Amino acid sequence: MIGSAILSSRGVIKRFGGFTALNGIDFDLGDRERVGLIGPNGSGKSTFVNCLTGALPHEGKVVFADSDITTMPAWRRARAGLARSFQIPRPFRGLTVRQNIGVPLSFISGVSDQDELNAKANHVLEQVGLLSRADASPKSLSQVDLRKLELGRALAAQPRVLIADEAMAGLSDSEVDEILDLLIQLNNSGIAIILIEHIMRAVIRFSQRVVVFVAGAKIADGDPREVLDHPEVVRAYLGQ
Known part of the structure; x- marks a missing residue:
């Protein structure tokens, strides 16, 4: 993590009936940091974002700008400076x-x-x-x-934090670069950004740190290229 944390979670658990979608997620986003959040479909990325932004109740704790926002409604989190965009x-x-x-x-x-x-x-x-x-x-x-x-x-x-959910899905290579340039520009203006994305070249170019979810658990967190070479990450994506 770069700098002090602007957004953190501790022990976040989300269950849907008997299914555990998130199993005790600890996460930190540094002030003005760029983090890529990746994982196979169904790994819990969007569920986690919904917990961070207040769209879903959950177990565990979420802290934003040194305030416990675990029970804060989504609209108040948005007004406080925690914003997100949607894939569609x-x-x-x-x-x-x-x-x-x-x-x-x-x-x-x-x-x-x-x-x-x-x-x-x-x-x-x-x-x-x-x-x-x-x-x-x-x-x-x-x-x-x-x-x-x-x-x-x-x-x-x-916002002080922006969560961009697959902002580049379905775009051409040149259009992906346009959105990457925009996100990096926004980050340079002082906004910490979490990018959820499946386009790996975009993730590598954008991210100062990459976090990987698989089956509702965080399995890797660190330097982008080191994380993508991690044996568990390779197995998750290639089935090896």
């Missing part, structure tokens, strides 16, 4: 790109003045490279621009 963008298709940013901005900041809201939305759109499409409909956006809009909606919370 679902913008409000009846609103413009700018208005899509304005919805979470208004909720998080409480700003009601339209000129101020538009100015703040424009700033977010400039950050994600969509300012020129501010008045467009999301229906007209390409897949890569929809991913940028999804990240922009998360950025509207002015």
Whole structure:
């Protein structure tokens, strides 16, 4: 971990009936750190993120910015600066790109003045490279621009931590590089980022540290290339 922890979990367990989806997860994210979270499908990555962000109740403890947020509802965690984007963008298709940013901005900041809201939305759109499409409909956006809009909606919370859930799935190599450049730029601005991703070249380029889940357990945590060479990780991905 780089720096002091901005987000931590201790002993996080999540059960669905008799099935244990997470089995005692300890995790730390350093302030301004970039961490890749990987694992086979069904390994518990999304369940863990849902526990961190308050979408799912769980056993164990979650601490954000030195405060115990274990029982804090998801909306309060978002307002506190813990934001996430989703794998499948679902913008409000009846609103413009700018208005899509304005919805979470208004909720998080409480700003009601339209000129101020538009100015703040424009700033977010400039950050994600969509300012020129501010008045467009999301229906007209390409897949890569929809991913940028999804990240922009998360950025509207002015997060200290951003969890990006498969922000590059289905994109071309050049589009993957666009999203990587954007995420690294956001990290350089001071945001700690957890990236959930299956594209290994993206994970290696992005991550300062990689954490691997298999069957609800954390099996590796460390330098990206060392982790990907770990025998347990190789077995998990290649079935050896």
